[in-house]
Amino acid sequence: MGMSTKTTAVLLAAAALVGAGCGSDDGDSADSVKVADPWVRVTAPGQEAGAAYMKITAKEADELVSATVSSDVAGSAELHETVAAGKDMEHSGNEMSHDHGAEDAMSGSMDAMAMRAVKSIVLPAAKEVVMKPGGYHVMLMKLKKPVKAGDEIELTLKFKNSDPLKVTAVARES
Amino acid sequence: MGKPFAGPARFASIAVAVLGLISALAACGSDENKADALSGFTRTPALNVAGISLPDVSPGGGSKSMLRADRGKVLLVYFGYTYCPDVCPTTLSDVASGIRQLPRPARDRVEVGMVTVDPERDTAKVLNRYLGHFFDSWRAYRTTDGAELGRAEKAFRASHEVGPKRPDGNYDVTHTAVTYLVDPGGVVRVEWPFGTQPDAIASDLKRFVPGARDEQN
Numbered sequence: 001m002g003m004s005t006k007t008t009a010v011l012l013a014a015a016a017l018v019g020a021g022c023g024s025d026d027g028d029s030a031d032s033v034k035v036a037d038p039w040v041r042v043t044a045p046g047q048e049a050g051a052a053y054m055k056i057t058a059k060e061a062d063e064l065v066s067a068t069v070s071s072d073v074a075g076s077a078e079l080h081e082t083v084a085a086g087k088d089m090e091h092s093g094n095e096m097s098h099d100h101g102a103e104d105a106m107s108g109s110m111d112a113m114a115m116r117a118v119k120s121i122v123l124p125a126a127k128e129v130v131m132k133p134g135g136y137h138v139m140l141m142k143l144k145k146p147v148k149a150g151d152e153i154e155l156t157l158k159f160k161n162s163d164p165l166k167v168t169a170v171a172r173e174s
Numbered sequence: 175m176g177k178p179f180a181g182p183a184r185f186a187s188i189a190v191a192v193l194g195l196i197s198a199l200a201a202c203g204s205d206e207n208k209a210d211a212l213s214g215f216t217r218t219p220a221l222n223v224a225g226i227s228l229p230d231v232s233p234g235g236g237s238k239s240m241l242r243a244d245r246g247k248v249l250l251v252y253f254g255y256t257y258c259p260d261v262c263p264t265t266l267s268d269v270a271s272g273i274r275q276l277p278r279p280a281r282d283r284v285e286v287g288m289v290t291v292d293p294e295r296d297t298a299k300v301l302n303r304y305l306g307h308f309f310d311s312w313r314a315y316r317t318t319d320g321a322e323l324g325r326a327e328k329a330f331r332a333s334h335e336v337g338p339k340r341p342d343g344n345y346d347v348t349h350t351a352v353t354y355l356v357d358p359g360g361v362v363r364v365e366w367p368f369g370t371q372p373d374a375i376a377s378d379l380k381r382f383v384p385g386a387r388d389e390q391n
Contacts, residue, residue, distance in 0.1 A: 041263055044307030046300050049259040075342070082260045085335075085348050110215065110367045112333055113261045114348035133264040134369050140259070141344065174267050 032162040033058045033123070038155065038169040040140070041133075043147040050074065050140040050147055052155060052169045053131045058123035063160040065120045067138040073153055075142030079118050082134050084111035115139070120160070133174075147171045212381065213374030214355070214364035223251075223329040224360025228289060228322065231298035232305070232314040239287075239313060241326065242360035247283040248382050249313075251354045253332050255292035256304040257344065261351050265368060266308040269353055272375025273309075280386035284379060287313030289326060291334035291349045294318075330354055330362070355382055 038054035056064060069077045121136055123129050131137055138155060147153070151171040158164045223241050230239035243249035250269060254262035266288070273284050286309050290296040293316050296304075305312040317323050327333055327350075334349035351368035355378070364378050380386045 041267070043263070044256070044304045046303040047256060047263075047307075049257045051259040051263070080259065109369065110352055110365070111350070112335070112348050113351040113368050114337075115258065115260055115346050116337075133260055137260050142342075174264075174271070 031059065033062060033157075033159060033165055035157070035165060035167045036128075038167045040147055040151070040153050040169045040171045042149050042151075042171050042173055043143060045146050047146065048142055050143050051080075051133075052077075052138040052140060052153065053133065053136075054167065054169065055128050055130050056121075056123055056157075057126065057128045058159070058162070059126060060161065061125045062123040062162055063120040064123060064129075064157055065160055066158040068156045068158075069138075069140060070154060072144055074140040074144060076140075077155070078139045078141065079121055079136070080115055080139040081118050081121075081136050082113055082115045084109040085114040123159075149173060212364055212378050213370060214366040214378050216364055217362070221330060221354075221362040222360050223326075223354075223356060223362060226326050226329045226360075228315040228317050228326055230287070230313045231316045232302055232312055235313060239315070240360070241287065241315070241329075242356050243285060243358045245358050246384055247285055247358065248363075248379070249285045249287055249356045251287050251289065251330065251356055252352075253289045253291050253327065253330070253334065253349055254351065255290050255347050255349070256296050256300055257292060258347070261349075261368060265351060265353060266305075268370065268372050269375060270308045271372035272379060275372060275376035276379055276383065276386050280379075280383045283383050283386070285311070285313065287315055289315040289323070291323070291327075292336070292347050293323070355379075357382065 034057045036055040036057075038052065040050060040052045043050045052067070064079065067077050067079060117139075118136070121129060121131070129136070140153075149171055153169045153171065154166055155169055156164055156166050226241045227238045228241065229235075229237055241249070241251060252262075252265060252269070254265065256262070269286065273281055273286075276284070286305070288301070288305055290301055296316060298314065298316060301314040301316055302312075305314055315326075317326075330350075330352075332350035332352065334347055337346040337348065339345045353366040353370070353375075354362045355364045355366075357363050363382055366375060366378070
């Protein structure tokens, strides 16, 4: 009666393997958040502020909480959004006219535009969040030198529920 | 003498009015105009900024430069600042792309002038280096006189607001991000809101840049 030492060892090993497989250690970061088309806009000589954009899809609901960049690229980086400030100066309906009423969705805002830091960017489950000009962006501050077309800039993205991700943003005009 | 508008004088003035009306209607009703409806916004009555001038710190600029196009050209005016990470580079890049879609000779008839809403950080040197990245030639309007800047903004129905200073001394500026097309008379003929694409800009430019439509590349 009783298990042989060998059997016990095998059973313990099997248990350990199963335990490891079932463990919730955030697992595959490579899978839980996907980043597509990360890019940075080229900057003018002397331009201190830059912007990086990308498309992020999180498998499960998550939040992008920070983006950092190496100090030889910029002094710091911040999550930002561009929004219409809502302070519409004298653009009363009577005064303005516009031929393409129905196509207005993408035609932009006559309002003052504000760019402001955000604490995080919400990533709903399985929904692509597009960071693009006029919307969310990573603001790069105190750029050490101009960003030229083709430059590669590494950003480290930190999430609320997933492991950090390093992405390489390639610089282009637009 | 009697009534000044009786007889031949009256007939003449009516004839002139009728002729004027006919040509105006002809222009409005032409297929050309129907096919190229403007992408940007127009205003009735149109803004007239002919009386506004600001120091132009571009190479070759004058101490006072009127915010209107030289004869035979159009002037695109934009209020912005160089510490702007997203809105200004996007707009200037889109405007530059739009201009590049014009036939080569027409491009020379488009002038671009940026008015800085952040003269504190945007020195002449900074402004010129910035604009030189997007354009071959430009006007760089900069004034440290808040009232003077305010008057210029008011003429365009634009505004700006400097945000709170961060610990590192930097700050954001909220500002009207419209690009205005001004003709030689100082009349704002069309306004492109932030986000107007290069195609739309090029299409509208063809309406106002003399000869842009007819020229071959």
